[in-house]
Amino acid sequence: MHEFRVTVGPASFRLLSQWARPLDQMRALYADYPTPEIVDYTVRLEATSLLRRFIRPSAAINGDYMLPDAAPLPADQGLLGLEMGMNLQMALGWRRQMILHASAVERDGKALIMTGESGSGKSTLSALLGINGWRFMGDEFALIDPASGEAVPYPRLISLKNEAIAAMQESAQEAKFGPLMKGTPKGDIRHMVPPREAIAKMTERAKPVLLLFPRFGHEGAIRDMPPSETFMRLTQASTNYVALGEAGFEAMTKFVQDVPARAVDYRSGEEAMELVEKLWEELS
Amino acid sequence: MPLFRAEAADALITRPLDAMTLIYQRRSGITHMVAEPIPEILSAMGSEAVTAKLLVARLAKNFDLGPQKQAEAIVADRLQELADLGLVEQVGSPDA
Amino acid sequence: MKDGRLLVTALRDPASTAALDADGWIALLTMARAEQLIGTLAFRLEGQPMPDGIAAIFEDARTNADYQRKTALWEADAARRALASYQGKVVQMKGTAYVAEDLQAGIGRSIGDLDIMVEEDDLREVEKLLLAAGWEWVKEDEYDDAYYRDHMHELPPLIHKTRDRMIDVHHTILPKTAKPTPDAKAMLGNGIIGSDGLAVFTPADMVCHSAAHLFADGDLAGGLRNLWDIYCLLMEFSRGSDSFHAELQSRAQHHQLEPAVSRAIRLTGHLYGDSKAPPNITDRFYIRRLTARNGCGQQTRKFTRFAFYVRSHLLRMPPMMLAKHLWTKWRKG
Structure with missing residues (x-):
C-alpha cells in the first residue's frame, strides 16, 4: 500500500x-x-x-x-x-473538542462561525472571506474546546462544488486547485488549497464572537435567533455532542449563551460579505 | 392515582435559556429541552413520591393554575410524559 | 509482530508497550480499533509511559467508553421501565451485563445493542410492552420475520424510535438449528436478580454463554474481544470462589458446551494468560484466525477466514435450510 x-x-x-x-x-x-x-x-x-x-x-x-x-x-x-x-x-x-458541522474565519483574534445544511453556502462563504481580509479556519468542521470555549482551526482542503468552482477560480487566481472531478455523487468537485496564512496559523485558536446561519437564494435579511433555537440547531449540527456527555452539555450551553446568533439570507457572495461585515461592525 | 418520584436533584443540571429550559440528565447523558410547567413540576416534586393532586396543591401556592380538576389532569399528563422520558418514575399507586 | 499478536501482547502485558516506536504504536491502535478493543486497551494501558499523541487517542477512547457504558445502562433501564408490569425474569446479556455488574470485562468495552433474555412463552407479552414503550420493528418483512421466529434465537431486532437504539430479545442462547442445545430455561431460571429488578446469568452460565457465542454463533469475527471477555470473567470469578472451576465444568456439561468452554479456557491461556504448553493443531488454527489482522487494520489470511465462514453457517443451519435461505435471498436480490 x-x-x-x-x-x-x-x-x-x-x-x-x-x-x-x-x-x-x-x-x-x-x-x-x-x-x-x-x-x-x-x-x-x-x-x-x-x-x-x-x-x-x-x-x-x-x-x-x-x-x-x-x-x-x-x-x-x-x-x-x-x-x-x-x-x-x-x-x-474525535472527542478532544466539540465538533460543529460549520465553517469558521478569524479577524482580530475573534472567530466567526457559520453553520447550515449543505447548499447554505457556508463553505464558499468561508473561502471568500478567507481571501478578503479574514483568516480561514475551516470550511467543514469548527472545533470548540470545551474548557476555554475557543475555536480550534481545522483548515483542510476547501471543497468547492458545482458553480462555486468557477466563482472561486475567478476570485482566487493565485490559489492552488486540485483536479476537477466531474460526476461525483455530489456533482462536480474541485479542492482548493487554503491561503498560506491559514496553514501557517493552523494551531492558533480564536474566541467565537458571532454565529451565523447563512441561507443562499433568499432576499437579503438578518434575523436574531434565540438561544434555545440555536441550541437545538447546533446539537443537530454536532457529530459528538452526545458522546461528550456533561462536558458537551456545558460547552454547548456556554456557547449559545455567550455567542450571539443570526440567521442571514443572501443571494450572492458580495451580498453575504456585506451583511457579514455589517454584523461584525455592529457587534464590535 | 399513581405515585411518581423525580430523579434526585443532583442527577439533573437545569439551565434556563429563554422561554425554554435545558435539563441534562447525568445518568442517561440525554439533554431535554422543556417549557413551563415542566421545570416547576420537577422542582415542586422534591425527593418524595407524590401524586398529581398533591403536586397541584403545592404548585397552587405560587402559580395561578385555574380550576383544580383541570390542573390535576394537566399535571397528571405531564407526569406520564416525564415518566416516558425517564425523568420521573412511577413508583406505585396507593389506590391500586 | 505483524499480526494481531501485537494487540494480544499489549493486553496481556501492558509494560511490553514500552518497547514500541511510533509505527508500532500506530499499528497497535489501528488493530485495537478494528477489533473493537480500543476502549479496553485504553484503560488497560492507563499509566504506562507513552508518547503524548498516543495518550490523547486513548483519552478519546476512554471518553467514548464512558459514553457507551452510560448509554448501555440507560437502555437497560428503559427496558426495565417498559417491562415494569411483566412478572417474569429479564436477564441482561453480554456487554450490558458486564457493566451492570461492574465486572472487569466491562471496563472500556464497546457495547452495541441491548441484549435481553426472557421466557420463550412470554415473547408476545414482552414484544407488546416494548412496542407500547416506543420500540418498533427495524424492517417490516414477512420472510425475515418468519425466518427469525422459526429458526433463530431472538425476536427480529427492535429499534427505539426516539433514542435510535436497538434491542434484541432472546429466548435461547443459540439458534434452534445449532447442534449444541444449551439449557436456556435453566440459565434464565438461575439468573440472579439485582437490586434494580434486572437479572444477569450466574458466573458459570455467563462464561458458558460467552463461549457458546464465540464459537458456535459466528465466524469468529471480533473474536479477540469475546475471548478477552472470557479471560476477564474466568480470572475474576475464580479469584472470587474456589469452587468456580468445578461449577463451570458441571454447567458446561449440562449445556452441551463442554468443548466450547474447554477451548475458550485453552485459548485464553495461550493468548492472554501464561500458558506455556504449545497449542494443539486445532487451537493453532483458531489462533491464526483470531489474530488475522495487520497494522493497517485489514483482515488477513483470507483462506482461514473463508473456512470459518462456511463452518459458522453450517453450525447455525442444516444444509438444506441454508440452501432455502440463500435461495429466498437471491430471488429478492
Whole structure:
C-alpha cells in the first residue's frame, strides 16, 4: 500500500492507498502542511475486489471508523474518497473538542462561525472571506474546546462544488486547485488549497464572537435567533455532542449563551460579505 | 392515582435559556429541552413520591393554575410524559 | 509482530508497550480499533509511559467508553421501565451485563445493542410492552420475520424510535438449528436478580454463554474481544470462589458446551494468560484466525477466514435450510 501522512489542525492522518495517484495528488495539495510521526487515524483506499483494482477500478473507503453502507467510488475520484474518509474519522472518532458541522474565519483574534445544511453556502462563504481580509479556519468542521470555549482551526482542503468552482477560480487566481472531478455523487468537485496564512496559523485558536446561519437564494435579511433555537440547531449540527456527555452539555450551553446568533439570507457572495461585515461592525 | 418520584436533584443540571429550559440528565447523558410547567413540576416534586393532586396543591401556592380538576389532569399528563422520558418514575399507586 | 499478536501482547502485558516506536504504536491502535478493543486497551494501558499523541487517542477512547457504558445502562433501564408490569425474569446479556455488574470485562468495552433474555412463552407479552414503550420493528418483512421466529434465537431486532437504539430479545442462547442445545430455561431460571429488578446469568452460565457465542454463533469475527471477555470473567470469578472451576465444568456439561468452554479456557491461556504448553493443531488454527489482522487494520489470511465462514453457517443451519435461505435471498436480490 502507498502511504501519505498529514496533519490538519489538531488531527493527524495516515492515508493508505492501493493506487499511487490519489496520494500523489494529496501530497501536492497538502505540500505546506506538517508531516506527523504519530497519527490519530488511518484511512484506506482499497479495491473492492482484486479484479476491480485494474478493470474499471472501484475504490472502497475504509479506515478506523467506517459506515457499513458507504458506497465505493470510481478510483479516479480517490482524492475525494480520502477526503471523505478523513472527515468521517473526525466525525465519528474525535472527542478532544466539540465538533460543529460549520465553517469558521478569524479577524482580530475573534472567530466567526457559520453553520447550515449543505447548499447554505457556508463553505464558499468561508473561502471568500478567507481571501478578503479574514483568516480561514475551516470550511467543514469548527472545533470548540470545551474548557476555554475557543475555536480550534481545522483548515483542510476547501471543497468547492458545482458553480462555486468557477466563482472561486475567478476570485482566487493565485490559489492552488486540485483536479476537477466531474460526476461525483455530489456533482462536480474541485479542492482548493487554503491561503498560506491559514496553514501557517493552523494551531492558533480564536474566541467565537458571532454565529451565523447563512441561507443562499433568499432576499437579503438578518434575523436574531434565540438561544434555545440555536441550541437545538447546533446539537443537530454536532457529530459528538452526545458522546461528550456533561462536558458537551456545558460547552454547548456556554456557547449559545455567550455567542450571539443570526440567521442571514443572501443571494450572492458580495451580498453575504456585506451583511457579514455589517454584523461584525455592529457587534464590535 | 399513581405515585411518581423525580430523579434526585443532583442527577439533573437545569439551565434556563429563554422561554425554554435545558435539563441534562447525568445518568442517561440525554439533554431535554422543556417549557413551563415542566421545570416547576420537577422542582415542586422534591425527593418524595407524590401524586398529581398533591403536586397541584403545592404548585397552587405560587402559580395561578385555574380550576383544580383541570390542573390535576394537566399535571397528571405531564407526569406520564416525564415518566416516558425517564425523568420521573412511577413508583406505585396507593389506590391500586 | 505483524499480526494481531501485537494487540494480544499489549493486553496481556501492558509494560511490553514500552518497547514500541511510533509505527508500532500506530499499528497497535489501528488493530485495537478494528477489533473493537480500543476502549479496553485504553484503560488497560492507563499509566504506562507513552508518547503524548498516543495518550490523547486513548483519552478519546476512554471518553467514548464512558459514553457507551452510560448509554448501555440507560437502555437497560428503559427496558426495565417498559417491562415494569411483566412478572417474569429479564436477564441482561453480554456487554450490558458486564457493566451492570461492574465486572472487569466491562471496563472500556464497546457495547452495541441491548441484549435481553426472557421466557420463550412470554415473547408476545414482552414484544407488546416494548412496542407500547416506543420500540418498533427495524424492517417490516414477512420472510425475515418468519425466518427469525422459526429458526433463530431472538425476536427480529427492535429499534427505539426516539433514542435510535436497538434491542434484541432472546429466548435461547443459540439458534434452534445449532447442534449444541444449551439449557436456556435453566440459565434464565438461575439468573440472579439485582437490586434494580434486572437479572444477569450466574458466573458459570455467563462464561458458558460467552463461549457458546464465540464459537458456535459466528465466524469468529471480533473474536479477540469475546475471548478477552472470557479471560476477564474466568480470572475474576475464580479469584472470587474456589469452587468456580468445578461449577463451570458441571454447567458446561449440562449445556452441551463442554468443548466450547474447554477451548475458550485453552485459548485464553495461550493468548492472554501464561500458558506455556504449545497449542494443539486445532487451537493453532483458531489462533491464526483470531489474530488475522495487520497494522493497517485489514483482515488477513483470507483462506482461514473463508473456512470459518462456511463452518459458522453450517453450525447455525442444516444444509438444506441454508440452501432455502440463500435461495429466498437471491430471488429478492
